[in-house]
Amino acid sequence: MGASSSTASDEGQVGGRLREDMKLYHMVDMHGGGEMMTMMRYAKATNDYSFVDHYIKTRISDFLLNNEKGKLFAITELVSLRNKERNAKLGAFLRKKGKGKAAVNVLEGFDQADAKTGDLKKALKLLDGGGKGGKSESKYRELNWRLDERGSMGETIIGVCLLQGTTIHNILALRILDFYPKLLNDICTSEDYYGLSPLHQAIINHDVEMASKLLRRGADVNQRCYGAFFCADDQKSSRTDSLEHEYVDLTQNTNYTGTMYFGEYPLSFAVCMNQPDLFRLLVARKANLNAQDTNGNTVLHLCVIHEKTEMMKLALEAGARLHIANKQNLTPLTLAAKLAKKKLFYLILELEGQSVWVYGEASCSSYPLTKIDTINEVTGEMNEESALSLVVYGKTSEHLELLDGILENILEEKWKAYGRLHWFRSLLSFSVYYVIFTAAYMLRPFSATTEQITEGLIHSDGSLANTTTGQFRWTDTGEKLVAIDRFFKKLRLGCEVVVIILVIVQIMMDVRDILRIGKAKWFSVMKAFPAKLLYKASFVIVLLEVPVRLSCHLHQLFLVIDNVLAAIAVVLTTVHFLYYCRAIPFVGPFVLMVYTIIATDLTRFFLIYSIFLVGFSQSFYLIFTACERASKQIEAKGGVSDFENVIDTPLEALLRTFIMTIGEFMTIYKEMASCDAMLMNIIGKLRLGCEVVVIILVIVQIMMDVRDILRIGKAKWFSVMKAFPAKLLYKASFVIVLLEVPVRLSCHLHQLFLVIDNVLAAIAVVLTTVHFLYYCRAIPFVGPFVLMVYTIIATDLTRFFLIYSIFLVGFSQSFYLIFTACERASKQIEAKGGVSDFENVIDTPLEALLRTFIMTIGEFMTIYKEMASCDAMLMNIIGKITFLIFEIFVSILQFNLLIAMMTRTYETIFETKKEWNRQWAQVILMLELSLSPQERLMHLLKYSRPTGVNKRIRSYVVNKKVGLAEGLTEEEEMKLREARAEQIREEKRQLMKKKNRDHEIKENAVRAMRQTPGAEANGELPNG
Template sequence: MGNTTSDVNDSLKAQADSENGPDLYKLVNVNDGGELARLMKIAITTKNYSDVDNFIRTEVIKYLYNNGEGEDVPIEKIVMRRSGDKISKQIPGSNLMKHSDKKGPKTKRHCFNIDKTGAVGESLLHLCMLNGTPLFIDLAKRLIKIFPKMINDIYLSEDYFGETALHMAIVSEDPCMVKFLLLHGADVHEKCCGKFFCPEDQKNNQEHSLSQASPIFSLNTNYMGYAYFGEYPLSFAAILNQEECVRLLMATGADPNKQDFNGNTVLHMLVINNNLPMFKLMLEFNASLHIKNRQGLTPLTLAAKLARKEMFQFILERLRHVWFVYADVAVGSYPLETIDTIAEDGSTDTTSAIYLVVNGETEEHLELLEGFVVDLLNRKWNSYIKKKFYFEVVFFVIFMALSISMIIMKRLFFDYLSKEMNCTLETDNYTKLLDECKCAYLEPNDPNRFVRLIFEIFVLTYSVIYLIKICSELYIQSIKLYIETLLFNPSKVIFIFSLICYLLIIPMRFSCNYVGEDYLIIFSILFKCTYILYLGRGFRVITTFVYIIHRVIRTNFFRFIIIYMVFMMGFSQAFYILYGFGRPPVTMMFTSPLKALFDLLNMSIHDLSDAYDNLLLTEYAVVGRILFVIFLIIVSLLLINLLVAMMTHTYNLTTELKREWLRQWAKQVLTIEQNVTIKERLKQQKKYANTLSSGEKAFIVRWKLTKNEREDILSNKSIFQKNIMQSEEYNYVKDI
């Protein structure tokens, strides 16, 4: 990256250094100088352009191919001129062969000799456009009139590759020059794909092919760039709000559905730049709303991904088909393709509008959770997801109740073995089973054994069925989608681990390892409780609090624990050294480096008086007091209160988001839907979707017309009636 920046700076310095730069700069340079500039000034003053024209015909022609007729330059030569040794550095040999096999034009027509261009690959015409003064614009026009083939020459440097005079005229907001260029044959579909015109995250993430003029860009991007205008002149004009230029380009045959290196059409680009007025204008020129870019996004789904609210709502209304209007109530339908999360084949469409809106993480995405989006989610919930969710909740409650009852009864059985069977041995700290009674759990003889066995079988059956269900979910979904779902639901991952722990109890039971069994039961029941955080998102009452817990753990607590543990490790070892020189009463604390860490953790949470009293008995009591005060201020007061403040801030921010509960509930809806088989999804989709005569699936809605909608209907009605009357009058006159 550093080398690339250095190369760019060197090229720009060379361009500005007209005296020591390429010979081209003797004719025209970026400092408003050059022989042609001098001759143009004289010609403008004397109104005699013969000297300029003669100079162009005799001197400029030396820089052109075939006396200005141009030449078909091999693509390989253009690529090498653009990228140089980056070809071999960025693409290994095998990939180079793969890219070289791609089909495409083998040559490109160029008028200006590519070996005689400027420091950044510019031609004489580009230099005139770059200066941009009336004098140089007139000079550019004279160059084009004398050598018309020059008009489509492109920048050849990596940073501005593909830029033509037409692109530059549009950026300069000069519709007169745009019109002149179009009248003289400027290519309206020339691609401008230099690094300067790329999204920021693609500038240093591209490959080069010897058989393809433009670079090969990575698929992953957020489309954000200071000068990402979409390659084509039409996209440049639309994004820069040059309506006159847009109309000129469309009149000349520009295609609004052409796709750039990211697969974006002019509509995609206008969504990225959030330019609704120009978006409406391009729709008047029949720009398509159904073209997908390289990431599989249409303008609608791109608006959903980038949280462009006005764009999203406008496109939805544009896609909506009105069936009939009765008074101020309308009935219509929305096409479900690219909107619903269930694709045509029943798979989960991760590029659908609903999926992108629900899984968006910004506050702007929350603004999209209204109207049609919420209606569709509610229909999904009421049609089949609600039943599945409550069924899972009920079984989990039963499962937890039986698990807790099983643990209580297991403890009662242990007491039975201790009191009735004399199978235990009392020690100073705990009670353990005798060796001859370790297998007592395999052959219980207490009064509750049958009830406990039934509970254990039920819990075991639930665990096995749930794990089988997890395997089926993995089979139904793609591995990538399933992993993303689990990462979003960490409590579900922990619950799965608790079930695995419970299954591991079986070999412990048969091997008579009651200690290992107890450990597994402890972890199992502890991890099971976290599943309520997963199910809690389905209830509005606790959804927000569940989200706050996840967010605090993921952000505040994680950052806090890193800083906290750094201080704890330092202080614990310092106290370990201090207490190591203490008298016998002090030896119960900080006796080893590891125990020192746990003692300090306990000391920071509980009463500090005992630790302080013992500290006074050490040899370094003075140093100990100082260290104790520093620890008290930094850890016990500053860090702990900082954590509380951070959590309070997170809580306040989250509660201010009025629709966050709705997003969490919607995520729960989609998570349950993803776990349903493809066949079942398509079956359940029929409950809320209607199939039209065209075979298209649609979602029927009713809504009350707004004032603007009523005015539009009345306006269209009057226009229609006027056309009917004119048609009838014409037919009447014709009959006479």
């Protein structure tokens, strides 16, 4: 890796950092001892330093390079040593080689013993830019202490003295510098402390006097410290070296965590150590106030990171600039927004603001919107690094505290300017789309699927193929129902056409948005609105249904695929209503609450429950369908079958299975299911029309999404959409709807396509329906409740089922073994001619799991009854004991624990009242994404005013009470008002006292003049 020192030198250096018996530590050690310290204490007591000076001259010179003149090292050599030390500490899989290509070392083979350092530096500057590199960094560094005789930190004897920081150590360091002044800027060379200079150490020691003496001797005020010890914690693992420069390459994906990230420069160290005197001293020595470290942070950024309010004010008074952005493109203001530093955020906000007028206790201030608003005031594009965007999409509760004051006011203005109108318009259009969508996919002719699968044994009207008339004759009422069914088929067809047209229009609008703001920005905005993302995904599903529907004559599989796509599209489209609910104050918080509970507690529960529900329901559906097919075939051949299919559709299977989960309500449901409202012909026509409309609408919405993605970028679009799961599911329904088209067209090829069509249709319906949650998030009345439900699902239920599954599996297999033993005993009794009442209801391990789960939710008498009738006395007792333990530790303990956990989550979310504000704000920014840059600029003009003479630079004007800063709590504002009122009362008292004194003086003068009437005539003045 580039040039390196000799092997002996390397071994000496590494060995020196591992041993405590270095020669350096014999002179001055890390514990306040050493040969020189003994002499220094004696010299201080006797005031005789001659033998100390003699020791410095004779012994320290052996540790210096090039006969005390110092030596220039290529940066590539020092970086190679640093990289080697770092890799020695890491495992084999974590080691990283240096990047870049090493420059030619013009000093290689050059004897520096007789050369003058100053002349050599000038020559290097002329030869290859050694004086100043491309980034204002030298390609060569002068060192004076031997590399193989440095301490464990790569420090010199000056560094050891300043590590102790006592008075006597400082005196020794200064005496050494008197003899060897070049040690003043000799840095530490280890990986952890690379670049640490004596000036840095004096600042860390809070030693103003020592720092002043070092500065007077010529300490470098701009020396940078790149050591890992002073690196942000979340960047340490990413540290890599490059042979092209001295600083360390770091990942920019950081929140600057850790307490020791001090910003490399001595001035930044003084700020982070909260040392105003040292700060002023360094500024007086021409330290660069706006110097940027490897992360691009200035002293003002460091003030924000470490929350140094007073140092922030001091730096601004000294001339630091507020508008410098770091490598994350964050100014101090936006960095405070990202890190949720409320106090610093409002301080910088007030410092950037300008007073327009002040009248009494009222005032008017303007705040530049350049780094505050999400709209670029020049181009109208979305500003991802704005303070508003960073706060709204922040994840912590501290970010919620910033949604007050000016940010909340700006959001209110955005809502009034365009948010409310666009939200209602979007809700209305989606409602129309959803009605058509539902008509298209919920009125499907499932009987046609039966005709295909049974190969014509059963016609689509329910008749059998072997009837004498060739067709099953219904009653007159049945014929009327068929006519009505045909009408609904036509209606469905019309709705399907309308849906396809609307989908295409919406897709075109999305494509326009993507082209306008970029794919990344579009996705970044959309991911905050899952309901809208799901809604847009339904466009793809709708469009996919077109080729599937056209292919239905090819194979039966396409019929199944068509139904599946339709179901998915319906769900994704329906979910979009949640997007609108988020913006309604009456229901927004309630929806947010539900989202939270669903996203956490219920999600964890349904992740497991849905697996069982979907799997078993479809299993039941396939079993009942096969049984029905066998029954029809028997009847077609003239036989008789008593079978009645109560699960004739996948949806029916889901409903029946769900009803089995929550209890036995089959009697009521059976009567409900027997309603004679099967208007299949009319429904079929209506469905067909709706399906066409849905496909068109899906295509339109997909095009609109593509437009938004191209306009704002894929990353930004997904970044926005992922915050709105309901919208994401809705947009996923687009894909399913489009998939249904080729599936429907392939239904004639094979029966499997009919199944796939039904499955896709079911999924599309679900994903579309979920989109209503997107609107609910913006409704205060329901938003918080949705958030509550999400939280409970995501936390409590997952923890519960992780434990519950252990008990379920263990006890279920225990019951299986017990019942198997009881069955064996029962058969033995029957084999001997006896009679046994025992019936094994748990004859398989899977049956054991099911029965145990049913017993958990309340139905336990069946199992206990059979267990009590077990003929094996020992297994009877063991079974009852096992049953008792299971009921205590699972049914009672764990379920009550789950309820307690969910209650805690509910209360936590309920107390976070500002969470709905964040959801409401995300809805507004989502709506803003769909606007063109020109529209955004027009809306920006409504709630902003020009700054100065440049009318393109906009500001937001706020009217407020004088002196009441942004972000104060009610208690702080009350105390501030009381203090100001007391000050006004005191001023009035002082004014009254002054008036009274003046009045008394005037009265005394008048009284004196009246007592001496001849005084004026004689030219005398009264003494009063």
